[in-house]
Structures are given as structure tokens and as C-alpha cells.
Amino acid sequence: MDSNNLSDEKSESRLYIGNLDLRISEAALIKMFSPYGKIISEDFLWHTRGPKRGEPRGYAFVQFSTKEEAQQAKEKMHGKLVCGRPLIVRLASEKYLMEGGESSSKAVGGGETTKPYLSGGSLTRMSRGAKIAAIKNKLKSMEEESHLSKRQKPADSSSRSSNS
Structure with missing residues (x-):
């Protein structure tokens, strides 16, 4: 049961960040979200094949150390305009x-x-x-x-x- 609690805790502190402008880099993403808590992992998704290979997919996942930090980042960053686009921030x-x-x-x-x-x-x-x-x-x-x-x-x- 402890492993289930850990996975629940992990999913509650992991954020989906969507509608990212293609000019946003991994470093910029981390810099935007680090004021809300300790980021323990980040998954920035890239196209792996096809004509867009190597280009960002427009979304990422950020894992905070606690669900409270993730919740605060979600509340502050959801809908915020970045490069003219409103971010979509949700718990994963x-x-x-x-x-x-x-x-x-x-x-x-x-x-x-x-x-x-x-x-x-x-x-x-x-x-x-x-x-x-x-x-x-x-x-x-x-x-x-x-x-x-x-x-x-x-x-x-x-x-x-x-x-x-």
C-alpha cells in the first residue's frame, strides 16, 4: 500500500503544462516554475521523428517535491500569458x-x-x-x-x- 501512496503523492505533485510557445526552452520553463517550489523532475517533450523532429511538442510535465507546491504553481500559472499564449496548467x-x-x-x-x-x-x-x-x-x-x-x-x- 505504501507504493500506492507514493504514486498518488507523485501524481498530485506532477503538473501538465500545455499550450507552450515553441520558443520556450526547457531552461525557461524551469525558471518560470521554480519560484513555486522545488522542482524534482521535468519532462519537456520533443518530436522524435517526422518533419518536426527535434522541435518542441508544445507541452511538458513538471514534478514538484510536494502537492502543495504543485497546487500553488497551478493556481498562479494557469492562464498566464507567455509569448502571447495562455498556459494550460493542470495536475497531470x-x-x-x-x-x-x-x-x-x-x-x-x-x-x-x-x-x-x-x-x-x-x-x-x-x-x-x-x-x-x-x-x-x-x-x-x-x-x-x-x-x-x-x-x-x-x-x-x-x-x-x-x-x-
Whole structure:
């Protein structure tokens, strides 16, 4: 049970930082978050193959020594403009849980909320249940988009036929 408590503590002190401008370096990221506590690890993700190989992926993870430090950094840095872009800062454990509730309300607007969460290597860090939830949310948003496009097509074709 102690190992479970350690992993819970670790996930509560690990932050996901998203919407990073590509000009932000690892050093700049550490400098931005170090005033909030002791950073014990940092994972800055890079493209490993393809045409963008070697370029930043636009998100990172920062591990603080305590969950209180992580919570303070989250509160202070979420939404802060850096290089003209608002940072998305969440507890790494919240990243997938919160996404599910948000995607259903935002899916009508374009469904972009689920795409960053399902990209490449991030799936391997998710628990099995989180993977299933993310896939279900993606399918739901795709179905909603499909229904919207089906409704629009008949309206478009009927307006064209009445004009001709």
C-alpha cells in the first residue's frame, strides 16, 4: 500500500503544462516554475521523428517535491500569458479526467479539445481506464460532428436546388 501512496503523492505533485510557445526552452520553463517550489523532475517533450523532429511538442510535465507546491504553481500559472499564449496548467492526473467533461460542451464548436490528449506518446502514460475514457470521448465528439455535418448537407443541397 505504501507504493500506492507514493504514486498518488507523485501524481498530485506532477503538473501538465500545455499550450507552450515553441520558443520556450526547457531552461525557461524551469525558471518560470521554480519560484513555486522545488522542482524534482521535468519532462519537456520533443518530436522524435517526422518533419518536426527535434522541435518542441508544445507541452511538458513538471514534478514538484510536494502537492502543495504543485497546487500553488497551478493556481498562479494557469492562464498566464507567455509569448502571447495562455498556459494550460493542470495536475497531470486531472488532465484526462477534466478533458472528458469539457469536450462534450466544446465538441460542437469544433471538437479540438480531445486531439492534443490523444497524440502519440501521451497515450502510453495513461492508465487503462483513462485510455478507455479518452477514446469514448473522442468517439462521442466524432459522432456529434458527424451528426452536425449530416444536418448541414441536406440544408445546403436543398438551398442549392431551390436557387437553380
